Amino acid sequence: MTTQEWAARGVSGAPRAEGRNADAMAGAGHSDHALALELVRVTEAAAIAAGRWVGHGDEDSGKLAAVDAMHEHLNSVSVRGVVVLGAGGKRLPRGADAGNGAGPACDIGISAGDGALSIARDVPNALTAIVVAERGALYAPPVRYLEKLAVGPDYVDVVDLNRPVADNLRAVAKAKGVDVSDVAVAVLNRPRHLDLVRKIRDAGARVHLIEGGDIAGAVAVARPESPADLLLGVGGAAQGVLAAAALSCLGGSLQARLRPDDSGQGDPGHDFEAVLHNEDLVGGGNVLFCATGVTGSELLRGVAHHAGRTTTQSIVVSSPETVRIVTSEHRCEIEESREEYRSA
Numbered sequence: 274m275t276t277q278e279w280a281a282r283g284v285s286g287a288p289r290a291e292g293r294n295a296d297a298m299a300g301a302g303h304s305d306h307a308l309a310l311e312l313v314r315v316t317e318a319a320a321i322a323a324g325r326w327v328g329h330g331d332e333d334s335g336k337l338a339a340v341d342a343m344h345e346h347l348n349s350v351s352v353r354g355v356v357v358l359g360a361g362g363k364r365l366p367r368g369a370d371a372g373n374g375a376g377p378a379c380d381i382g383i384s385a386g387d388g389a390l391s392i393a394r395d396v397p398n399a400l401t402a403i404v405v406a407e408r409g410a411l412y413a414p415p416v417r418y419l420e421k422l423a424v425g426p427d428y429v430d431v432v433d434l435n436r437p438v439a440d441n442l443r444a445v446a447k448a449k450g451v452d453v454s455d456v457a458v459a460v461l462n463r464p465r466h467l468d469l470v471r472k473i474r475d476a477g478a479r480v481h482l483i484e485g486g487d488i489a490g491a492v493a494v495a496r497p498e499s500p501a502d503l504l505l506g507v508g509g510a511a512q513g514v515l516a517a518a519a520l521s522c523l524g525g526s527l528q529a530r531l532r533p534d535d536s537g538q539g540d541p542g543h544d545f546e547a548v549l550h551n552e553d554l555v556g557g558g559n560v561l562f563c564a565t566g567v568t569g570s571e572l573l574r575g576v577a578h579h580a581g582r583t584t585t586q587s588i589v590v591s592s593p594e595t596v597r598i599v600t601s602e603h604r605c606e607i608e609e610s611r612e613e614y615r616s617a
Contacts, residue, residue: 305561308376309589311350312403312563313599317585318342319401320565321603323386324576327399327568339385339401339567340364351376357411358382358404358511367413380404380411382515384488386567398485400573402564404518407557411518414510415543418532421487421513423504425495426524434528434548438469438505439476445502446478453477459490459501459571466506473505489570491516492562492588495525499571507532517554519562522590526551561591 322342326335344364347354352372359367360383371381382404404411422434422441431444446453454477460466462482473480481501483490487508493499510531517527529549565587566573574586587599 305591305595308351308405308561309563309591309597312405312561313565313587313589313601315343315346315350316401316403316563316565316587317601317603318346319385320567320576320585320587321583323399323401323567324578327396327575336360336386343383343385343401343403347371347381349373352381352405353378354381354405355379355408356381356383357413358384358514360385378408380406380408382406382411382511382518384486384512384515386486396484397568397575398483398487398489398570399567399575400486400489400564400570401567402488402515402562404515404555404563405561406518406555407559410555410557410560412514412549412554412556414514414531416510416531417534418507419510419513419529419549420507420532421491421504421516422528423491423494423516423520424502424526425499425520428503429524429526432503432526432528434530438472441503442473442476442478449502454479456503457481457501459483459487459494459504460506461487461490461508463506469506483571485568485570486512488512488516488519488564489566489572491527492519492523492564493571495520495523496572501571514554515562517551518560519564519588519590521551521555522560522562523596527554529554561589563587563589 319339319342323335323339326338340360341364343360350372353374353376354371356365356367356369356371357380359365365383384402386399422432424432428445428448431448432441442453442456446456456478458473458478459481460470462484470480487504491504494501494504513527513529520527531543531545533545565585566575568575573588577584581604583603585601589597589599
């Protein structure tokens, strides 16, 4: 049994009617509210499955459990989907069919765990996420990583990935009406970002290091309660597209460049200089993004287990600019054996 509390409001903070009737996909036979409920159940189930493994020393089993839960629950979602951004493995690879085949044709993007479910400790910023968009709308990156610049709606027109870091920080400070020293930049805590961190601090801004994955960090910059004003750095390519989908609904922006592999060599058939914008990463006007926290982050609380119940927190954003925060209480959860995934 699950009880859910929906907090729905527009990006501006003005009240918005719950269950707004707007098709999530072209030709959809139900509202975005109905599809959102179905997708929340998918990401909740995946987050709960992954959350059982956090800190237990087995990252792969956590991700496998999340993907299995997503696969099972997606089968009942009313869409005719194709996985464009897959969670990996045999269950939900790129090109797989998803949904019960009864609804609109759509692209689906999936992230199970986003980054790292720590094998040793409870690392924040892990979440499960899914994006549903019109067929052909989601960009499938030809590389593993993207260089990213994510901002909320107030700074979309003042930043440019081609500019030096210091110039972008000064532009954000001017738009915000503060000194550069009051600008905070979210950066994944990775060795590859040592030089980026130095540039940010040399410019006088503050660094907000994030662990786990960067979907939560990128989406959070478009939320009024975010501790960071923008996100910079290199992160997963598929995760970048999912974050761009959420930001496009929130009025924010994600600018990105394809990043060569670790050897520094790139396929000559790819343009590593071109800057990709929201409309390049997520086309079409109908997008629905849903994520559930596995571990806590700036965006969402993580899965919490109590006697006889489990609680989750999710965010759903959809066109046009609708935000729903979903707090759910799951009763009588059936605990699955960890041995099943260790032996898989």
